[in-house]
Amino acid sequence: MSAAIGRVDTGTAVSAVAKRLLDYLTSGTIEPGTRLPAERQLASSLGIGRSAVREALAALEILGIVDVRPGSGTYLRGSASELLPETLNWGLMLGAPRTKELIAVRSQLEIFAARLAAELMTDAQLHQLGNHIDAMRSNLGDRTRFIEADLKFHLLIAQAADNQVLFDLLQSIRSLLRVWVERGLAREEEAQLALDEHSRVYEALLTRDPNAVEAAMSAHMLTAGHRLERTLLQSTVEGVAG
Known part of the structure; x- marks a missing residue:
């Protein structure tokens, strides 16, 4: 997954992580319900701090892109076609x-x-x-x-x-x-x-x-x-x- 996402500039960490994850999650390459890597792994792959990853995932949860389940992990909620309207309407506001x-x-x-x-x-x-x-x-x-x-x-x-x-x-x-x-x-x-x-x-x-x-x-x-x-x-x- 790290190769698919790529590293981000730490100067714009939260918005960049959210947008990068948004692009990946709506690319159609992963199935709805897929569990995402842990925050620590995402932070390491992206070359940023865990707090930026946590805030980016929180933003994506608000947008309805992912489902954060305490004690279990973070999961993709829907298919790319279902998520696309949300990304078009709200994705640039991060x-x-x-x-x-x-x-x-x-x-x-x-x-x-x-x-x-x-x-x-x-x-x-x-x-x-x-x-x-x-x-x-x-x-x-x-x-x-x-x-x-x-x-x-x-x-x-x-x-x-x-x-x-x-x-x-x-x-x-x-x-x-x-x-x-x-x-x-x-x-x-x-x-x-x-x-x-x-x-x-x-x-x-x-x-x-x-x-x-x-x-x-x-x-x-x-x-x-x-x-x-x-x-x-x-x-x-x-x-x-x-």
């Missing part, structure tokens, strides 16, 4: 420039969804949204659970906007950005700031005032975008340094 553009698109879609939700969100959904805020507050020191509550908060707003296309877009974009969201909330003080921002969005939604909700979500997207871009920049610098 690098830093496209990720920055994705952050900007996500910001505007989140603001649009929040404004719609201000008038359409039911009392039951508002109550559930409050529960997600409580979950975030209770898990400031647990990044995994905090981010899960964060994700549910945003997806519930998108769901309340009652627009399936908007919901699907936001779900896909959020999934693609998940690695960067996790890095941007690595420290508890960063999680606290994010909680405060989400709380202000929630409080604005309680008023059902679209303008207030738009302002709160815009403020959140501005600071969240800065966190994501800062994390992306740090990763790029580290990749070049490595």
Whole structure:
């Protein structure tokens, strides 16, 4: 498999690994369900660190290309013909420039969804949204659970906007950005700031005032975008340094 993939430039490790694996997995030379080599073997074959391989596989899992099974390994999900539409639509968004553009698109879609939700969100959904805020507050020191509550908060707003296309877009974009969201909330003080921002969005939604909700979500997207871009920049610098 190493010969089929080839080594990559360590300066652009994650995006290069993901794209190289993407090309190989959609070439039709391996069968669906095939177990891929272990991270250590892939890292050695590609001449890069295991962390870059791990992040690349995580990105490909989000795209639906592979299935990562803890304790078992990573497997190819479908055939080349099934995977090709996914690679065409999302494959180029794995690098830093496209990720920055994705952050900007996500910001505007989140603001649009929040404004719609201000008038359409039911009392039951508002109550559930409050529960997600409580979950975030209770898990400031647990990044995994905090981010899960964060994700549910945003997806519930998108769901309340009652627009399936908007919901699907936001779900896909959020999934693609998940690695960067996790890095941007690595420290508890960063999680606290994010909680405060989400709380202000929630409080604005309680008023059902679209303008207030738009302002709160815009403020959140501005600071969240800065966190994501800062994390992306740090990763790029580290990749070049490595």
